Amino acid sequence: MRYVELIQREAEAVFGNKNKADTWLNxxxxxxxxxxxxxxxxxxxxxxxVKAELERLSHGFAC
Incomplete structure (x- = not known):
């Protein structure tokens, strides 16, 4: 799987939905x-x- 696809899936998991993830990703x-x-x-x-930033966000650390 390509890195972009992986990060999109991980962002969706962190943000809880595709729209919020897309906003953050762009x-x-x-x-x-x-x-x-x-x-x-x-x-x-x-x-x-990017993955490290998503991990910080998932643990409640604002960027």
Whole structure:
């Protein structure tokens, strides 16, 4: 499975629905160098960054 598809599924699990996940995935994120999570998720290194951010969010840490 491609990294983008994986991160989309993980975001949906964290946010509870596709619309909220899509909004987060497509907005620039200061903690990700002002890139959108989807921009970064196209390779393993970016995927790992975005996944770590989703893990922080799932544990209640705001970004």
């Amino acid at each position: 907005q620039p994120n200061a903690d990700l160098g002002d890139s959108t999570p989807l921009e970064l998720a196209h390779n393993e290194a970016g995927y790992d960054q």
